[in-house]
Amino acid sequence: GQSLEQPSEVTAVEGAIVQINCTYQTSGFYGLSWYQQHDGGAPTFLSYNALDGLEETGRFSSFLSRSDSYGYLLLQELQMKDSASYFCAARSGNTPLVFGKGTRLSVIA
Amino acid sequence: KAGVTQTPRYLIKTRGQQVTLSCSPISGHRSVSWYQQTPGQGLQFLFEYFSETQRNKGNFPGRFSGRQFSNSRSEMNVSTLELGDSALYLCASRDGETQYFGPGTRLLVL
Numbered sequence: 001g002q003s004l005e006q007p008s009e010v011t012a013v014e015g016a017i018v019q020i021n022c023t024y025q026t027s028g029f030y031g032l033s034w035y036q037q038h039d040g041g042a043p044t045f046l047s048y049n050a051l052d053g054l055e056e057t058g059r060f061s062s063f064l065s066r067s068d069s070y071g072y073l074l075l076q077e078l079q080m081k082d083s084a085s086y087f088c089a090a091r092s093g094n095t096p097l098v099f100g101k102g103t104r105l106s107v108i109a
Numbered sequence: 110k111a112g113v114t115q116t117p118r119y120l121i122k123t124r125g126q127q128v129t130l131s132c133s134p135i136s137g138h139r140s141v142s143w144y145q146q147t148p149g150q151g152l153q154f155l156f157e158y159f160s161e162t163q164r165n166k167g168n169f170p171g172r173f174s175g176r177q178f179s180n181s182r183s184e185m186n187v188s189t190l191e192l193g194d195s196a197l198y199l200c201a202s203r204d205g206e207t208q209y210f211g212p213g214t215r216l217l218v219l
Contacts, residue, residue, distance in 0.1 A: 031206060042199060042210040043152070050206070087151065089208075096142060096165045097208060101151035 002026035004088050004100035011106045012078055020073045020103045022088035032064050032071040033089040033097065043087060046073070075105075083107045110136055113211035115200050121217045127188040130214045134181050134202030140164075141183040142208065143175060146197040155198075158183055190218045 004024045012018035022032065031050035035043040049055055049064035049071060061074040075082055085102040114133045122128050134141050143155040154167040158177035175185040181202075187194055195218045201208040 033206060033208075035208075042212050043201075043208075044210070045207045048206045091206070094164065096154045096157045096167070098154060099144075099152040101149070 002090060002092060002095070002098040004090055004098065006086075006088055006100040006103045008101065009104045009106070011108060012075075014078055014080060014107055014109050016078050017074065017076050018078060018105065020075075020086050020088075020105065022071050022073075022100055024069050024071075024088070024090050024100075026069075026090050026092050026098070028092040028095075029066065029069075030091045030093065032062070033091075034060075034062050034073045035087045035089060035099070036084050037087065037102070038084045046086075078107050080107050080109070113200060113202050113209050115198075115211035115214050117214060118212060119215050119217075121219065122190050123219050124190055124192060126190050127186065128190060128216060129184055129186045130198055130200075130216075132183045132185075132200030132211055134183070134200075135204070135209055138202035138204055138209070139181055140203040141177055141181065142201045142203065143183070143185050144199045144201065145169075146199055146213070147195075152199065155185065187216075192218050194218050
């Protein structure tokens, strides 16, 4: 089966940079996705990495190393509105998207 | 385009009852997945449908079932509800590698 591990909680200061790590175990790995979910809201797509390297989208970047079965989400210039849960997710071939248990990010002043 | 819609948004049932949840994907999306979300367990995959066929099924008991219609709308049914079925049920439609989630149905079983 597939499994993804990520820290359960992270706290960071407004304006700072935070990195949320995700390690995965899956055969036939396709790619790693990241989703953001605010309390009471639905998960929303942030990024997808199929190849090794860094993908940048505004203040958010996502990195993947297939050889290390590892990826991370990098959030820069943190804002209070970034307080949310962040999920990494992986898919293999025709298997469904499997999510990690999520990292709750708290941004403090 | 309108987003993924789910009905109802909130539901209260008692143990032993059954429930049907509905999901309408984004127009043109043929893949619909269902997830159960509970505190501490993250999003657990229930099933995925594509063009009315169940493509994948998660590790849930047979009380959980689903189907997809020709217009891609999907329903999931839970029979003989248990207290542990209380959760947020999320539906998502897929376009490539991006899942678009609906707002969810929050089910409370008393």
